[in-house]
Amino acid sequence: MDWKPIAKTKEHQLVEPNLLDYEETCRTFSWASLEAELRGTCQSQGLNIADIAIDRHATGSRANKTALRFVDRDWNIKNFTYRALKEQTNRFASVLSTLDVGKGDRVFVLAGRIPSLYIAAFGSLKNGSVFCPMFSAFGPEPIFQRLDRGDAKVLVTTELLYRQKVAQSRDRLPNLQHILLADVDDHASEGIWSLPRLMATASPEFAIAPTDPEDMALLHFTSGTTGMPKGAIHVHKAVYQHYMTAKYVLDLHPDDIFWCTADPGWVTGTSYGIIAPLTHGVTSIVDEAEFDADRWYRILETQKVTVWYTAPTAIRRLMRMNINPKSEYDLSHLRLVLSVGEPLNPEAVVWGEEKLGLPIHDNWWQTETGGIMIANYATMDIRPGSMGRPVPGIEAAIVRRKEDGSVEVIDQPGVDGDLALKPGWHSMFRGYLHDEVRYKKCFVGDWYITGDLATRDADGYFWFVGREDDIIKTSGHMVGPFEVESALMEHPAVAEAGVIGKPNPMIGELVKAFVALKPGYQPSDVLKLELIGFARQKLGAAIAPKELEFKDSLPKTRSGKIMRRLLKARELGLPEGDLSTLEQD
Ligand code: AMP
Numbered sequence: 351m352d353w354k355p356i357a358k359t360k361e362h363q364l365v366e367p368n369l370l371d372y373e374e375t376c377r378t379f380s381w382a383s384l385e386a387e388l389r390g391t392c393q394s395q396g397l398n399i400a401d402i403a404i405d406r407h408a409t410g411s412r413a414n415k416t417a418l419r420f421v422d423r424d425w426n427i428k429n430f431t432y433r434a435l436k437e438q439t440n441r442f443a444s445v446l447s448t449l450d451v452g453k454g455d456r457v458f459v460l461a462g463r464i465p466s467l468y469i470a471a472f473g474s475l476k477n478g479s480v481f482c483p484m485f486s487a488f489g490p491e492p493i494f495q496r497l498d499r500g501d502a503k504v505l506v507t508t509e510l511l512y513r514q515k516v517a518q519s520r521d522r523l524p525n526l527q528h529i530l531l532a533d534v535d536d537h538a539s540e541g542i543w544s545l546p547r548l549m550a551t552a553s554p555e556f557a558i559a560p561t562d563p564e565d566m567a568l569l570h571f572t573s574g575t576t577g578m579p580k581g582a583i584h585v586h587k588a589v590y591q592h593y594m595t596a597k598y599v600l601d602l603h604p605d606d607i608f609w610c611t612a613d614p615g616w617v618t619g620t621s622y623g624i625i626a627p628l629t630h631g632v633t634s635i636v637d638e639a640e641f642d643a644d645r646w647y648r649i650l651e652t653q654k655v656t657v658w659y660t661a662p663t664a665i666r667r668l669m670r671m672n673i674n675p676k677s678e679y680d681l682s683h684l685r686l687v688l689s690v691g692e693p694l695n696p697e698a699v700v701w702g703e704e705k706l707g708l709p710i711h712d713n714w715w716q717t718e719t720g721g722i723m724i725a726n727y728a729t730m731d732i733r734p735g736s737m738g739r740p741v742p743g744i745e746a747a748i749v750r751r752k753e754d755g756s757v758e759v760i761d762q763p764g765v766d767g768d769l770a771l772k773p774g775w776h777s778m779f780r781g782y783l784h785d786e787v788r789y790k791k792c793f794v795g796d797w798y799i800t801g802d803l804a805t806r807d808a809d810g811y812f813w814f815v816g817r818e819d820d821i822i823k824t825s826g827h828m829v830g831p832f833e834v835e836s837a838l839m840e841h842p843a844v845a846e847a848g849v850i851g852k853p854n855p856m857i858g859e860l861v862k863a864f865v866a867l868k869p870g871y872q873p874s875d876v877l878k879l880e881l882i883g884f885a886r887q888k889l890g891a892a893i894a895p896k897e898l899e900f901k902d903s904l905p906k907t908r909s910g911k912i913m914r915r916l917l918k919a920r921e922l923g924l925p926e927g928d929l930s931t932l933e934q935d
Contacts, residue, residue, distance in 0.1 A: 353696040353734035356709045364685040367728040369598040379742035394558035399589045400472040403628035408436035412631045423639045440556035442473025445548045453478035456500050460484045460507040463638050466532035470506045478559035482569040485615030489890035494519040496571045506530045563587035570617045572717035573830025581783035582717050591721035591777030596626040599725040609635040610659040617717045643671045647679040654683040661691040661826045665698045691826035692858045693814045696734035720777030724812050736811040745772035748806050757794045766815050769804040770797035820914045822851030823858050829893045837888045843871040848904045848912040863895035866903050873900035906933045
């Protein structure tokens with residue numbers, strides 16, 4: 351079905367958008383002038399994300415403005431002004447330096463959306479250390495993998511999460527020197543500290559470490575198709591992209607109340623849930639509870655949210671509810687709704703227009719890009735189903751790989767190919783930690799190859815087609831099939847495992863596992879449940895398989911690799927494609 355573009359009218363725009371003329375802004379954009387806009391406002395030497403996001407506001411006219419507002423499960427509100435956030439993050443940085451944690455050292459955080467997480471993020475950056483967030487719903491195995499691969503020196507977490515998910519691997523993590531528990535009053539032992547206690551005696555004064563814009567700031571783990579997750583390295587300079595996209599895409603204005611629903615364990619929750627809104631000195635809402643339709647609408651209403659950044663899975667869940675938000679809640683403050691993370695169905699864009707009174711603005715980016723790359727803008731008409739057009743300063747193209755190893759740009763509109771970006775933007779990842787080979791593979795000729803397939807129309811709008819690899823997107827979370835297969839293989843009954851993403855109308859893709867059993871084991875419902883339970887315990891419910899099917903054997907290439915593509919084609923009744931590499935039994 352062809353969807354009619356949604357024209358943006360004056361009713362959609364309660365304030366004048368920051369980006370008025372897309373073509374002109376792209377034409378005149380320069381990184382140098384963006385740098386000049388921010389650099390002179392810094393308090394510290396060099397360029398530090400925490401300075402741009404907090405300290406420069408804390409010493410200016412926004413000092414007493416609320417920077418972060420936490421809404422806890424019982425609707426208690428906790429506000430942190432820019433001034434208070436400066437002090438708290440100074441204390442955290444002081445704690446780190448007292449513990450001899452320094453520049454480049456990795457500070458991991460495993461926690462729900464509690465204040466300590468946000469304070470630890472900026473405090474680590476002030477200290478020159480690297481903030482590494484983890485999704486708190488992960489099970490022990492993905493957590494161990496990330497702590498180990500990321501050379502964790504410090505872990506900030508809660509007592510329960512530590513006990514349930516980390517304590518058992520502690521012996522295998524010799525570099526992990528300090529556990530800071532955010533919710534206990536007393537130190538447990540040397541190395542397992544009470545964070546509140548350390549914070550209480552730490553100095554509220556801290557001089558931000560001189561920071562080179564190219565210093566490592568953030569480490570985000572992302573899943574690959576082969577091998578374990580890779581740590582994408584981001585530097586302080588990324589803050590320019592956060593600031594710029596918050597201005598042009600999120601359209602932030604000084605009086606905005608912004609709400610990003612993404613968990614900080616994923617890149618959106620860090621770039622746009624922690625950093626970007628504060629770079630503009632706005633108030634950012636953090637909901638500590640999980641998704642609940644009524645709660646979410648009440649947050650929009652009671653917190654008077656003006657700009658809302660959410661995700662397709664959540665929108666689809668809201669669409670299923672028998673709720674008419676426009677008439678049942680006061681959403682009159684809301685002026686811009688955006689979505690990222692998975693394809694946004696055209697129906698969802700139109701649903702927004704009908705039920706919220708605002709169309710939903712899809713945008714595209716990924717862990718490696720560090721910030722939004724392609725977007726629908728507040729001023730521009732929306733083509734439902736399209737990811738939009740590249741943000742100013744970003745050159746995107748559809749390319750085809752040639753046999754000689756080079757790539758050519760596909761100029762004709764409507765032709766599928768690899769979505770590629772011209773390297774050089776400020777929030778581009780600078781490497782995969784300890785994996786130069788994998789990093790280099792992402793670049794071909796003049797282009798960074800994103801791993802997504804897409805098409806471009808005659809007016810320069812980009813349309814998502816699919817992933818080029820086997821990576822699964824479930825409820826907006828990136829899941830690497832290899833990680834799930836490896837966990838299943840640890841069960842004594844499993845001889846082989848192959849994991850795919852099965853399209854699902856609600857959560858995008860559902861993780862499905864195919865398992866061949868070792869001799870002596872028989873398929874049964876009991877064993878199926880046992881294997882699903884086993885995977886859940888290791889991986890966490892968010893990434894463990896929801897479906898599992900037994901097979902006598904799994905299709906493999908002649909070199910012994912499980913052909914997930916073929917498992918998926920057979921599951922979905924699609925053409926099986928090229929089978930020349932299939933190993934015949
Ligand atoms: P992550 O690195 O976890 O943020 O996941 C990035 C991947 O999510 C992209 O490479 C896409 O495959 C997918 N993705 C993100 N945003 C969109 C979007 N607007 N439409 C379609 N897919 C998206």
